[in-house]
Amino acid sequence: MSKTINVAMIGARFMGKAHSNAYLNVGKFFDLELQPVMKSVCARDAAGTQAFADQWGWERADTDWREVVAAGDIDLVDVCTPGDTHAPIAIAAAEAGKHVFCEKPLANTLEDARTMLAAVRKAGVRHMVNFNYRRCxxxxxxxxxxxxxxxxxxxxxxxxxxxxxxxxxxxxxxxxxxxxxxxxxxxxxxxxxxxxxxxxxxxxxxxxxxxxxxxxxxxxxxxxxxxxxxxxxxxxxxxxxxxxxxxxxxxxxxxxxxxxxxxxxxxxxxxxxxxxxxxxxxxxxxxxxxxxxxMxxxxxxxxxxxxxxxxxxxxxxxxxxxxxxxxxxxxxxxxGYEHGFVHGVYDLLQAIANGTEVAPDFRDGAQxxxxxxxxxxxxxxxxxxxxxxxx
Amino acid sequence: MSKTINVAMIGARFMGKAHSNAYLNVGKFFDLELQPVMKSVCARDAAGTQAFADQWGWERADTDWREVVAAGDIDLVDVCTPGDTHAPIAIAAAEAGKHVFCEKPLANTLEDARTMLAAVRKAGVRHMVNFNYRRCxxxxxxxxxxxxxxxxxxxxxxxxxxxxxxxxxxxxxxxxxxxxxxxxxxxxxxxxxxxxxxxxxxxxxxxxxxxxxxxxxxxxxxxxxxxxxxxxxxxxxxxxxxxxxxxxxxxxxxxxxxxxxxxxxxxxxxxxxxxxxxxxxxxxxxxxxxxxxxMxxxxxxxxxxxxxxxxxxxxxxxxxxxxxxxxxxxxxxxxGYEHGFVHGVYDLLQAIANGTEVAPDFRDGAQxxxxxxxxxxxxxxxxxxxxxxxx
Amino acid sequence: MSKTINVAMIGARFMGKAHSNAYLNVGKFFDLELQPVMKSVCARDAAGTQAFADQWGWERADTDWREVVAAGDIDLVDVCTPGDTHAPIAIAAAEAGKHVFCEKPLANTLEDARTMLAAVRKAGVRHMVNFNYRRCxxxxxxxxxxxxxxxxxxxxxxxxxxxxxxxxxxxxxxxxxxxxxxxxxxxxxxxxxxxxxxxxxxxxxxxxxxxxxxxxxxxxxxxxxxxxxxxxxxxxxxxxxxxxxxxxxxxxxxxxxxxxxxxxxxxxxxxxxxxxxxxxxxxxxxxxxxxxxxMxxxxxxxxxxxxxxxxxxxxxxxxxxxxxxxxxxxxxxxxGYEHGFVHGVYDLLQAIANGTEVAPDFRDGAQxxxxxxxxxxxxxxxxxxxxxxxx
Amino acid sequence: MSKTINVAMIGARFMGKAHSNAYLNVGKFFDLELQPVMKSVCARDAAGTQAFADQWGWERADTDWREVVAAGDIDLVDVCTPGDTHAPIAIAAAEAGKHVFCEKPLANTLEDARTMLAAVRKAGVRHMVNFNYRRCxxxxxxxxxxxxxxxxxxxxxxxxxxxxxxxxxxxxxxxxxxxxxxxxxxxxxxxxxxxxxxxxxxxxxxxxxxxxxxxxxxxxxxxxxxxxxxxxxxxxxxxxxxxxxxxxxxxxxxxxxxxxxxxxxxxxxxxxxxxxxxxxxxxxxxxxxxxxxxMxxxxxxxxxxxxxxxxxxxxxxxxxxxxxxxxxxxxxxxxGYEHGFVHGVYDLLQAIANGTEVAPDFRDGAQxxxxxxxxxxxxxxxxxxxxxxxx
Missing domain, CATH: 3.30.360.10 (Dihydrodipicolinate Reductase; domain 2)
Structure with missing residues (x-):
């Protein structure tokens, strides 16, 4: 029986949909060593987030990302928010010892990006930026x-x-x-x-x-x-x-x-x-x-x-x-379009399972x-x- | 809260995979009046079928299609087998009062196809043939x-x-x-x-x-x-x-x-x-x-x-x-390819929910x-x- | 100094224009052993034919193809008329000992085509059908x-x-x-x-x-x-x-x-x-x-x-x-389009010069x-x- | 009977071939008010130029462009040489009162281009640069x-x-x-x-x-x-x-x-x-x-x-x-490729015949x-x- 990894996703719009689809389907088409569990989706609008969670099968709908990234049952934080919040969320997640999967661009400033890179390196967690087109x-x-x-x-x-x-x-x-x-x-x-x-x-x-x-x-x-x-x-x-x-x-x-x-x-x-x-x-x-x-x-x-x-x-x-x-x-x-996301999640999960590098990581994102x-x-x-x- | 419909799928190879994907995803992207429940997948190889059920989330794996189509908790029978078995399965399903979704060609002979059409008409169930390309x-x-x-x-x-x-x-x-x-x-x-x-x-x-x-x-x-x-x-x-x-x-x-x-x-x-x-x-x-x-x-x-x-x-x-x-x-x-299947299942489920016609039906398949x-x-x-x- | 060959073209519409262009240009781009001399263009409308001859540089404008194909100074007859007149013109030309270049289809009936083939074979002249697309x-x-x-x-x-x-x-x-x-x-x-x-x-x-x-x-x-x-x-x-x-x-x-x-x-x-x-x-x-x-x-x-x-x-x-x-x-x-005609004329002229076969010939046309x-x-x-x- | 214009072309390589083709064919496809007469082709290699003249039907082969542009029977000078000689040839031609058709780029320096433009303006001759792609x-x-x-x-x-x-x-x-x-x-x-x-x-x-x-x-x-x-x-x-x-x-x-x-x-x-x-x-x-x-x-x-x-x-x-x-x-x-040249020559000849502007002219070339x-x-x-x- 394969092991599982608990995922929290911050952001529930266009990218939230594409990432949810990836977590839902990746294990159906690929053999995984770590099965993702869709634990928490988090966004500011409580009602909308609950509806999103219901539709996609996220176990819970949250509205405060700081609580979510700190939650004890979360292993991987997926950052799907606009660029200005990538840094605080990703850094908090890293500091809480969570692996981080982040949408692109990594940050709105190089300074933020460098800080994020330092944070994940210091925490020793796995980090990846979702440049999805690499995986068409x-x-x-x-x-x-x-x-x-x-x-x-x-x-x-x-x-x-x-x-x-x-x-x-x-x-x-x-x-x-x-x-x-x-x-x-x-x-x-x-x-x-x-x-x-x-x-x-x-x-x-x-x-x-x-x-x-x-x-x-x-x-x-x-x-x-x-x-x-x-x-x-x-x-x-x-x-x-x-x-x-x-x-x-x-x-x-x-x-x-x-x-x-x-x-x-x-x-x-x-x-x-x-x-x-x-x-x-x-x-x-x-x-x-x-x-x-x-494509x-x-x-x-x-x-x-x-x-x-x-x-x-x-x-x-x-x-x-x-x-x-x-x-x-x-x-x-x-x-089609969404398959690249599935491939990215697949490679990320395998990298986490095996403790191996995965690209593009935060250094790629910062560069x-x-x-x-x-x-x-x-x-x-x-x-x-x-x-x-x-x- | 939306109502549900229990599905049994007979056949678990190429088409079984494409249909499973459709049932899994249709409710994530489309608003459904009837949510499909992936109840039973049935094929001759017990071990392979169980593995398939585990991977895709079918509730049970069966090996005898006659039992499956007669089972009291099945509402819709999906026929994904080779053409020579379409007729007996679809006819038995219809006779058991189940809606029937059938892969193409409807049958290997016109005689079989006519018999199938007569059976679904007599039973008054909904019937559809999966000419998936119509729905690209x-x-x-x-x-x-x-x-x-x-x-x-x-x-x-x-x-x-x-x-x-x-x-x-x-x-x-x-x-x-x-x-x-x-x-x-x-x-x-x-x-x-x-x-x-x-x-x-x-x-x-x-x-x-x-x-x-x-x-x-x-x-x-x-x-x-x-x-x-x-x-x-x-x-x-x-x-x-x-x-x-x-x-x-x-x-x-x-x-x-x-x-x-x-x-x-x-x-x-x-x-x-x-x-x-x-x-x-x-x-x-x-x-x-x-x-x-x-496409x-x-x-x-x-x-x-x-x-x-x-x-x-x-x-x-x-x-x-x-x-x-x-x-x-x-x-x-x-x-991509699989989206046409999702659209077909969507239209079929809506037709069943609303008691409306859906095409292509068995008459189309027979023609x-x-x-x-x-x-x-x-x-x-x-x-x-x-x-x-x-x- | 290269030798010359005198050409008469029967027909002066779409194909007449394409063939004239070929005779005019072939020697500019290709090294020829036989330079075509644009001797006579022949069509029923005297005034129109004269204008055509003036424009393209045909030496004379004629209206009676029977005279033209029999004329002593003509070596090659090019048949650009509608299909019903291919046979009489080509046969007369062959009987007069002229090489024949004929538009497609060779004839409107297989019987005519066979007669044409027999005529050119009997006369021992060079014969070609202008399937121009072969030479793109x-x-x-x-x-x-x-x-x-x-x-x-x-x-x-x-x-x-x-x-x-x-x-x-x-x-x-x-x-x-x-x-x-x-x-x-x-x-x-x-x-x-x-x-x-x-x-x-x-x-x-x-x-x-x-x-x-x-x-x-x-x-x-x-x-x-x-x-x-x-x-x-x-x-x-x-x-x-x-x-x-x-x-x-x-x-x-x-x-x-x-x-x-x-x-x-x-x-x-x-x-x-x-x-x-x-x-x-x-x-x-x-x-x-x-x-x-x-092309x-x-x-x-x-x-x-x-x-x-x-x-x-x-x-x-x-x-x-x-x-x-x-x-x-x-x-x-x-x-572009006209280049295929130039290539055909080039190959025909070289075949006449060297006494070699050229395809497609009248047998190809008849088949x-x-x-x-x-x-x-x-x-x-x-x-x-x-x-x-x-x- | 249409009037004629005597052309001298300086340069007999790639562009010389493309321009010769244009002069040869333009009157066959277009109704011209001025028929071009292919009077002189001029390049340094005497033997090669003679061969070129023979092949394309230029009346004479010359080797000294200064004599050619000054010759009394030349109306239009066509400059097909490399860029470094455009200025002296075009300016001399203008000064001799000849219309000038010049290959692109107009000159290797803006200074040269400005001088050329001044020369043709002063002479009141027609001038055009051969940006052939405009006329696909x-x-x-x-x-x-x-x-x-x-x-x-x-x-x-x-x-x-x-x-x-x-x-x-x-x-x-x-x-x-x-x-x-x-x-x-x-x-x-x-x-x-x-x-x-x-x-x-x-x-x-x-x-x-x-x-x-x-x-x-x-x-x-x-x-x-x-x-x-x-x-x-x-x-x-x-x-x-x-x-x-x-x-x-x-x-x-x-x-x-x-x-x-x-x-x-x-x-x-x-x-x-x-x-x-x-x-x-x-x-x-x-x-x-x-x-x-x-194209x-x-x-x-x-x-x-x-x-x-x-x-x-x-x-x-x-x-x-x-x-x-x-x-x-x-x-x-x-x-195909050469047709754009024919169109350019057509428009140039019509402009000369009618005393109208034609573009792209030397100002376009200079810009x-x-x-x-x-x-x-x-x-x-x-x-x-x-x-x-x-x-």
Whole structure:
């Protein structure tokens, strides 16, 4: 009989739903050494949290995260709140000796991120940041291929993470447009993913950056509370207009430590791009392309093919010998968005069970924040900035 | 507090897994009037079935389907077995007054299908066939669009359902190659889906057919039991070769009642096509194209656009106002294979709760078998055959 | 100094333009042993033909093809007229000792095609049918790959040649809808190409067929003479409606001599498909896909790649080591529709210069007509028909 | 009878071939008021130039461009040489009262470009820069759509012009890697096109830039003279290694005058990208995407479609009512690389005939050089630079 681990999740909106789904299903498809027990979900709205707990099968609904992270029956704290509360929750959890699973970006400031990293290290607990796209099978495969030298030496990275949910000037205001809560806009929400994918796939670090950040729509109406989705807000019913204090789009150039160069773009203003998280990485022998909107496919060009047989190959990463796939369905029976979360929880639980490392951890999360922060500095300075290294 | 409905599932392989996932998750994403209780899973192998029940949370593991369908605490019987046992199980379930959810094809013969239909009608129970592809959101959308006249009068249907798992002559033998159990090969397995989609999307009936069926590899080695996936077999360890008595590929031409014409192909021998279930339907004003391998997208061409602005539009059916999508994730956060099963179970449970019709029902299932059987007759006769109408 | 060959072209509409372009440009891009001299263009309308000759640089404009094919200074007769006049012109040309280049389909009846073949053989002249798609570089490459065994043993062929220029019921009547002139509709116009590509790529023969042909719009208004394009007609200004005596769509199943099977569709009624001449051929080791609308690309799937590196590769056939490409532009500088005609003329001129065979010749053209005719018989008979073999 | 204009072309390599083709064919497909007479082709290698003249039908082969531009029978001078000689040739031609058609980039320095512009203005001759991609029909259509407001207010531009012909470290050295001749590498060769397309499509100006330029392979072997294509060199047979003094890749961020932002990348080091000249432009109501490798297609997303019918529409710009297309073939009969050159020559000849403006002219060319030069300054300075305005 397998052992169990008690989970408390702080936050019960979009990410809370995605994480709940992962805890519910991970043990059905994967063989686990530690079965997660959905012990407590915690959010400020008591009634809503109870309803959420009932729907998803969390044993209890709580409203005070400080009590929850300190509770004796909790082993793992999952932080699904907006960025401004990641640090206090994660640090408290670590200090209470709990493993910590945290949404991205790790923190709204590099200082917070460094403090969080120090806390989990001091506590000796397991820590992980949920950069879920690493664990789409096609992305995991891409990493394996780069590591195996299948595109040669990496030279150029192109990241475009495009969404369009803020194109309309009357799309409602939410906490995601409030710099105090969200830290930034497309920058921290989307470029955080893009930066993490660049670090993950290349195994390289971004050393210098220069960028620009732009807000096209500077104020938005408060929501009426009927909304749903990415930006669903607690600001419903206020009436009037909210001041947008974050970027709608963020673009930057990067120089990697190895000498490779890159371009990055994140935006919420690209009509027709819904969750177009795409990278194209070129090396001296080949190229890999991935786009979340067609997430089961990895495109691969190899100069090692015969000269008149070269072309971009659409590898449908749904074979049993692709990462994570054997647990699911036969070839071609495609996976969706939530599967990456299941894979992340699987790897985290196995790492906790076996006392092994798991990535991306808080150091990865902090290094990502260092890049984000350097880009913001470059916008102010109008010049290239060196990225701080998080040891 | 919502009411519950007790489910028994017969069969615990590929489809058993997909159905279990649906029962487990449907109430998490959709508001249900009847919550399914996963009461009993039943299959011949006692130990394997118990393990399956433990993994998925079925309350008990049974081995005798006759006892299960007769059990007093079962309300809904879900038939996930090979085609040769659909009829006895479904009929017994109906006679015991249980609602019946049955995998496709409904039966291996039209005679069996008619008997099943008569049984459920006589019993007055709810009945549904699991043509899961109807409920991929992009497919449901396609039906709405055709019904609304958005492609005009339907003229031509093209179905290609291509897989490649039997290309290698040494791919192992399984029950799916045994005509006594499976009824046919690609024909009943894949063309059944293609026929159902044609009927669903067009709202029309196939009136005449002529076809060909081909077996390229006539015998295959028995599996060593290590296999998995679509064709995983109980024939492991026998050694020697099994005689393939079903088709590897089935192609046919169709004349619809309306005067439309169509081409159909199903094969398990198309290298690179994994679950390429594709249709392209042309009408007098437009065209729709869908392919399961890119299941979130519906392509649409409309002659009603201005002449120099016409083109195939890739509608990513992941918006909240697309069928079923609001229950899941924000736009562009794509769905996968299993979601169609969840949608089917959702609609079935709602229909049972409300005493309303649900499609595709056993009449649809039987009409599909009538087409399959007419194609088989045409192969023998070498000429066009009229499809029987199931009233 | 290179030698020359005097060309007379009969017909000066769509094909006349495409052939003129080929004669004008072939010597600019390719090294020729015989330079074509554009001697005479011949069509019934004297003024229009003179204008055509002036524009394209034909030395003289003629109106009587009998005089032209007999003229002492003509070496090669190029037949670009509708199908009903191919036989008399080509036979007269052969009897006059002229080489013959003929548009497809070779003839409207197999009987005519056989007579034409006998005539060119008796005369000992060079003969070629202009199945231009064979010489798109990606198609020529596909043939090389099948011949080299790169998809293994061919098992399944899928051809869909879709256009949409007759979708509207008020698209004007033209000679292409008149069975006496055109022989058939989409069948002879488009399926002729599809059949030729199947024969070319597979190196196999179609042995048996069963099909259906359908006319969705049975009468059409006469054109006002302002039209252009594929169906531009001499029937302008008549007023009233013309009776459509040919098919709008033609579909058939095929059994190849080797045991392979195939599906074929040609239609002019598929909204959004402009010149969608596509084939997908599966073998025991791989698959090839080509579509004229993306004519520079050949898709290739190989089971010989490592199992988790397989995928459809988009080979852009624009490299110097792809067929015909070195004569044109650098890689990725894509070719268009007319280039296939230039390649055909190049190969024909080289064959004449060197006294070598060139394909597709009149035997190929006649065999294609044999398939077309067998399909038409199958529609009448309602059953499979055996295709006559042209020796 | 139409009037004629005598053309002299300086340079007879890749661009010389593309321009010759344009002069040869433009009058065959388009109705011209001025027929071009291919009078003189001029390059340094006498024998090679004579051969080129013979092949393409230029009346004479010259070797001294100063004599040619001064010759009394020349009306239009076409400059197809490397960038370092554009200024002297164009200025001399203007001073001799000749119209000037010049390859891009207009000059290697902004100073030269300004001088050229002053010269043609002073002479009152017609002047045009050959940014050929403007006249791919899908690109011309994109401009019409942006101008008509079909994507709303332009907000973001993304340009990626990727090639791969220098990926291999042993690809031979050519003049294109010599800064003295070529001015720069991918930057001036490819980003010049990208900048021009951004200016053309948006109707906006790039106001500020910051960039990076990178040389991955710093020396290359001299060619053996057998090469062909983009970089074919006169440096054959030297032996030894040539020092690469230009960039392999150039990336930059841009701020437009309107407030829009953009990212630009040009590289010759992207395996698998052959002539991947792509832009994606987002506005407040829609998005347009174009890529030369699929040059006949323009992708268009409009937020003005009903919310659940939105999607990227693939407009195949091959209809008679798309720019330039009526002159060519029926719908779907795709065009290729050289057609853009024919369209440019057509528009230039018509402008000369009618005394009207034609774009892009030397002011456009100079403004493009201003952007290129500002990017180069930003690389040195490590900070954003303001782009000079050319009046």
């Amino acid at each position: 099978p096609a992305v995991s495969l891409a990493r394996q291929m780069v590591e195996a030298g299948e595109i040669g030496e990496v030279r150029q990275w192109r990241a475009t993470y495009l969404q369009d949910w803020l194109v309309d000037a009357d799309s409602p205001y939410s906490w995601r447009m409030d710099k105090k809560i969200a830290g930034s806009g497309a920058h921290g929400d989307l470029n955080a993913h893009a930066i993490d994918l660049a670090r993950f796939i290349t195994g390289d670090e971004i050393a210098q950056v220069v960028g620009d950040m732009k807000t096209f729509v500077t104020e938005r109406p408060y929501a009426d509370g009927s909304g749903s989705g990415v930006g669903a807000s607690g600001a419903a019913g206020k009436g009037g207009m909210g001041k947008v204090t974050v970027d709608d789009a963020s673009i930057f150039l990067a120089r990697f430590a190895s000498g490779a160069i890159g371009t990055f773009e994140a935006t919420r203003m690209a009509p027709g791009r819904k969750n177009y998280n795409r990278f194209e990485v070129s090396g001296s022998r080949g190229t890999l392309v991935w786009n979340f909107e067609d 089961n496919v990895l495109e691969y060009y190899s100069k090692d093919d015969p000269s008149n047989r070269q072309g971009f190959k659409r590898i449908m990463a749904t074979e049993a010998d692709h990462p994570y796939v054997a647990a699911w369905w036969p070839p071609g029976h495609v996976l 990502c924040v260092a890049v984000l922060e350097a880009v913001e500095k470059s916008v102010t300075a109008g010049s290239w900035q060196t990225v701080e290294t998080v040891e | 959101p992009a497919v449901s959308l396609a039906r709405q669009m055709v019904e609304a006249g958005e492609i005009g009068e339907v003229r031509q249907w093209r179905a290609t359902y291509l897989q490649d798992w039997l290309v290698d002559a040494d791919s192992p033998y399984s029950w799916r190659m045994d005509k006594k159990i499976a009824g046919s090969g690609a024909h009943g397995d894949l063309n059944a889906h293609a026929i159902d989609l044609a009927r669903f999307i067009t709202g029309d009936e196939i009136a005449q057919v002529v076809g060909d069926m081909k077996t390229f590899v006539t015998e295959r080695p028995y599996a060593d039991g290590s296999g998995s996936g679509v064709g995983a077999s109980g024939a492991a360890g026998k050694g020697g070769m099994g005689k393939v008595t079903v088709d590897d590929a089935s192609i046919f031409l169709a004349r619809f009642a309306s005067g439309a014409i169509g081409t159909f192909e199903a094969t398990r021998m198309a290298p690179g096509r994994k679950n390429y279930n594709r249709f392209e339907v042309s009408g007098s004003r437009g065209t729709l194209v869908w392919n399961f391998e890119d 979130n997208v519906l392509e649409y061409y409309s002659k009603d656009d201005p002449s120099n602005r016409q083109g195939f539009k890739r509608i990513m059916a992941t918006e909240a106002d697309h069928p079923y999508v609001a229950a899941w994730w924000p736009p562009g956060h794509v769905l 599909c078998v009538a087409v399959l059987e007419a194609v088989e007759k045409s192969v023998t006769a070498g000429s066009w055959q009229t499809v029987e109408t199931v009233e | 570089p990606a198609v020529s490459l596909a043939r090389q790959m099948v011949e080299a065994g790169e998809i293994g043993e061919v098992r399944q062929w899928r051809a869909t040649y879709l256009q949409d220029w007759l979708v509207d019921a008020d698209s004007p009547y033209s000679w292409r809808m008149d069975k006496k002139i055109a022989g058939s509709g989409a069948h002879g116009d488009l399926n002729a190409h599809a059949i030729d590509l199947a024969r070319f790529i597979t190196g196999d023969e179609i042995a048996q067929v069963v099909g259906d042909m359908k006319t969705f719009v049975t009468e059409r208004p006469y054109a006002d003479g302002s039209g252009s394009g594929v169906g531009a007609s001499g029937a302008a200004g008549k007023g009233g409606m013309g009776k459509v005596t040919v098919d709008d769509a033609s579909i058939f199943l095929a059994r190849f001599a080797s045991g392979a099977i195939g599906t074929f569709e040609a239609t002019r009624m598929a909204p959004g498909r402009k010149n969608y001449n596509r084939f997908e051929v599966s073998g025991s080791r791989g698959t090839l896909v080509w579509n004229f609308e993306d 520079n690309v050949l898709e290739y799937y190989s089971k010989d790649d490592p199992s988790n590196r397989q995928g459809f590769k988009r080979i852009m056939a624009t490299e110097a080591d792809h067929p015909y490409v070195a004569a044109w532009w650098p890689p990725g500088h894509v070719l 294609c007509v044999a398939v077309l005719e067998a399909v038409e018989k199958s529609v009448t008979a309602g059953s499979w028909q055996t295709v006559e073999t042209v020796e | 029909p899908a690109v011309s259509l994109a401009r019409q759509m942006v101008e008509a407001g079909e994507i709303g207010e332009v907000r973001q531009w993304r340009a990626t012009y990727l090639q791969d012909w220098l990926v291999d470290a042993d690809s031979p050295y050519s003049w294109r890697m010599d800064k003295k001749i070529a001015g720069s590498g991918a930057h001036g060769d490819l980003n010049a096109h990208a900048i021009d397309l951004a200016r053309f499509i948006t109707g906006d100006e790039i106001a500020q830039v910051v960039g990076d330029m990178k040389t991955f392979v710093t020396e290359r072997p001299y060619a053996d003279g057998s090469g062909s294509g983009v970089g074919a060199s006169g440096a054959a047979g030297k032996g030894g290694m040539g020092k690469v003094t230009v960039d392999d890749a150039s990336i930059f961020l841009a701020r437009f005058a309107s407030g829009a932002i953009g990212t630009f990348e040009a590289t010759r080091m992207a395996p698998g990208r052959k002539n991947y000249n792509r832009f994606e432009v987002s506005g407040s109501r829609g998005t347009l995407v174009w890529n030369f490798e699929d 006949n297609v323009l992708e268009y997303y409009s937020k003005d479609d009903p919310s659940n019918r939105q999607g990227f529409k693939r407009i195949m710009a091959t209809e008679a009512d798309h720019p330039y297309v009526a002159a060519w073939w029926p719908p779907g009969h795709v065009l 493009c050089v201003a952007v290129l030069e500002a990017v180069e300054k930003s690389v040195t300075a490590g900070s954003w630079q303001t782009v000079e305005t050319v009046e």
